[in-house]
Amino acid sequence: MKNSKHITTFEEHLTRQYGQIGSEKRTEFESKAKSFVIGELLKEERLEANLTQEELADKIGAKKSYISRVENGKTDIQISTLFRLFEFGLGKRINIIIE
Amino acid sequence: MKNSKHITTFEEHLTRQYGQIGSEKRTEFESKAKSFVIGELLKEERLEANLTQEELADKIGAKKSYISRVENGKTDIQISTLFRLFEFGLGKRINIIIE
DNA sequence: GAAATTGTTCCACAATTAGTTAACTTTGTA
């Protein structure tokens, strides 16, 4: 799995983001943590591709303000948006693996 | 990658679903094709777990009608819903890999 | 075949994302 970034389970996201937290606190952080990590990856990949938010936005027919919101985890995104951003916008390949 | 199901790129979804199709026709099928494949996986995993749609729905606090719609690709879903269904509902592990 | 279980579809409504504009902030640079 060299040269690929990945998002794994809740547990790892949450630990990475918030440290060890109790299960009561878990749920309220979950969706935010996830979308935030996806935003982080998007930002990394975008910068590696040497694109500004506005350039990426243009590629997929969006506005830079929307890209910013996604990168900062301000919104949950739909599966189709995930593919649109990474595959269509950045030419990356997305695998969703269930095991 | 034994014992794991996975969703790969557009190309594969679309070919699997619709056969070879021109790039003009592509976009209109893309999101539908994707959510459909995710629905297929959900159904497979649910059956392997020996759950009815209603039982799965109960686990994640939804209704069976919604599970049905997802499994049949009638709706795009959000990232958080993906995790909720597979991890919370079925105890599976989801990896989203970008390469 | 009848009954029960499971799955699908439809309609309505609530909640949230997606899309847009504009103002503001931060960063980089001459």
Add this chain to the structure above:
DNA sequence: TACAAAGTTAACTAATTGTGGAACAATTTC
């Protein structure tokens, strides 16, 4: 410092997901 470029945020609208119930269809079981 001043200017330009890049990024962030707020507010609003439109479109879509998510939720719920009920009726219907399909499948399984007796």
